């Protein structure tokens with residue numbers, strides 16, 4: 001196991017285009033790091049530079065304290081699982097898992113020991129004699145992971161390993177990968193553009209845009225304290241609503257009425273004029289369901305509801321609003337970049353399932369003024385981000401994870417029953 005440090009990593013392909021542009025990132029020993037971002041933002045390129053499948057144009061790649069820029073992939077001892085994991089169709093599950101060990105000319109009894117351990121962990125031991133064609137998608141995926149595990153590598157690198165699976169299986173595999181990583185405590189870098197994977201799997205998430213890091217933080221910090229419009233729009237589903245707003249007498253005037261901000265937020269936007277307010281769907285509520293004590297903490301407004309969607313445990317209401325053309329254009333660009341649905345100047349509001357709000361009628365809503373974010377429409381910067389509170393969230397998440405890993409290891413659930421077999425990696 002090893003830490004991975006990247007110092008000012010740049011990758012320019014033949015045409016001079018910087019696919020990765022000055023990335024510096026520290027991944028701790030045993031940490032689970034997610035790389036996420038829209039298509040083409042450089043995730044795979046970065047991963048391939050860690051493994052050594054792609055030359056590094058400039059910067060330093062340091063693994064386990066050693067600069068590896070000039071080391072061949074096989075000398076880095078990392079395990080990579082690709083989106084299209086290639087299993088050998090003519091080999092049994094056993095031989096597929098054993099493959100890297102055979103290449104390394106490992107003695108038979110050691111191969112047997114390791115394949116048995118890995119297949120126990122992955123619950124494949126009843127299928128070892130089958131061929132890949134006779135396995136389900138999830139089982140095949142586990143074989144590919146087994147092959148990564150037996151190598152007892154310094155780190156696991158995953159490039160969208162679940163994107164070929166259907167939604168249900170993806171959910172199962174997600175849980176399995178998470179459990180496995182915790183059990184093994186192996187440093188893991190995981191590329192995805194799936195929201196849920198990004199938010200549930202990692203200790204920390206690194207959001208990339210056009211080859212540059214936007215924010216590295218715990219899922220919770222990303223969600224609650226995004227640094228800019230891009231991160232705010234990328235993380236969360238349904239996405240954050242962005243409304244035009246201007247400042248008037250210390251209050252924010254929005255299409256949904258005026259919002260009074262607390263002192264800290266009010267100070268952050270002082271002297272500004274046109275702004276964008278970010279409000280997550282769940283910051284809204286049907287006003288008739290908000291109790292008296294809570295009402296003064298937010299703003300009330302009336303609006304006509306276009307469409308409602310009842311989900312059982314909650315419901316969404318769509319509320320159209322007006323926005324100046326400049327803002328509309330900007331939001332359109334953003335949603336295009338985020339591969340989001342066509343921009344609609346309507347807010348998505350998540351309200352209690354018991355609400356009697358009706359389509360086509362006007363209703364009164366409440367919105368939690370304590371939670372709104374305010375962005376600079378030009379730079380996209382989140383002016384109201386509380387960096388300190390954010391750092392605390394990430395710190396807490398990291399401590400939690402370390403504790404879980406220690407617990408799992410104390411229970412002797414690591415492959416080989418302890419750290420010793422991993423330390424003896426070939």
Ligand SMILES: Nc1ncnc2c1ncn2[C@@H]1O[C@H](COP(=O)(O)OP(=O)(O)OP(=O)(O)O)[C@@H](O)[C@H]1O
Nearest residue numbers: 013014019037038039040041042043044045046193
């Ligand atoms: N071999 C190559 N030659 C030239 N340009 C490349 C090459 N490989 C990737 N690129 C470009 O580098 C950028 C980053 O590509 P990369 O594959 O790292 O993106 P990604 O974030 O993994 O995207 P996706 O989510 O679609 O897999 C893209 O603009 C891509 O077109």
Ligand SMILES: [Mg+2]
Nearest residue numbers: 043044045159
């Ligand atoms: Mg990719």
